[in-house]
Amino acid sequence: MAQRKFYNPELDTTELYTEVWKIELVQVRDESNLMVRNHYWKDSDGELWVDFNNPMENVTRSFAAYRSKKGYMTPEDIRKLRHNLGLTVRQFAKRLGIAPSSLTQIENNLRVQVKYQDNLFKAAKTFYEENGHLPGNCSSNEDGVIDKQLSGLLDKSEYQPSINYAEDHLYTNNIYTDLEVMGVAV
Numbered sequence: 001m002a003q004r005k006f007y008n009p010e011l012d013t014t015e016l017y018t019e020v021w022k023i024e025l026v027q028v029r030d031e032s033n034l035m036v037r038n039h040y041w042k043d044s045d046g047e048l049w050v051d052f053n054n055p056m057e058n059v060t061r062s063f064a065a066y067r068s069k070k071g072y073m074t075p076e077d078i079r080k081l082r083h084n085l086g087l088t089v090r091q092f093a094k095r096l097g098i099a100p101s102s103l104t105q106i107e108n109n110l111r112v113q114v115k116y117q118d119n120l121f122k123a124a125k126t127f128y129e130e131n132g133h134l135p136g137n138c139s140s141n142e143d144g145v146i147d148k149q150l151s152g153l154l155d156k157s158e159y160q161p162s163i164n165y166a167e168d169h170l171y172t173n174n175i176y177t178d179l180e181v182m183g184v185a186v
Helices: 057-070 075-085 089-096 100-107 115-131 145-153
Strands: 003-008 013-028 031-042 169-173 179-184
Touching (some): 075 089, 075 100, 089 100
């Protein structure tokens, strides 16, 4: 096993850590029991720490497992599509009808897209692959033509944002893949 010296800001110490790879079952949104190979560093007391130089590493692995299980596009695929279309984040988000901040978080792998967003990405990709551009081939969506054409490519039931309910509580996903109870569903 590899060993490496790290400064631990939480303990304010520098010491030797031993690398540990651990298969764990994680939950991301509605998918539980996703098997992920996570990476840790063990201190002399046996406590496991995430990589000090890459603290989001295990979250990224969990997101990748979730996207794979759901068949969702990867952040790299989404970014490549946007670049191929020659659009900025703001332009692409506007054309799809999603918030630019959401698109940025998805492309930077800080957030997992929800089903309707992935359906929009896939519809845009399919239309681009077949036509070389997005519907309307214009730079703005002020008249709503692009939205109508994109939504027409999707089954209406798939286009609606999904809300996850469990035991009469509304749940939402935060950046760390934990579920938070947001209130009783009505």
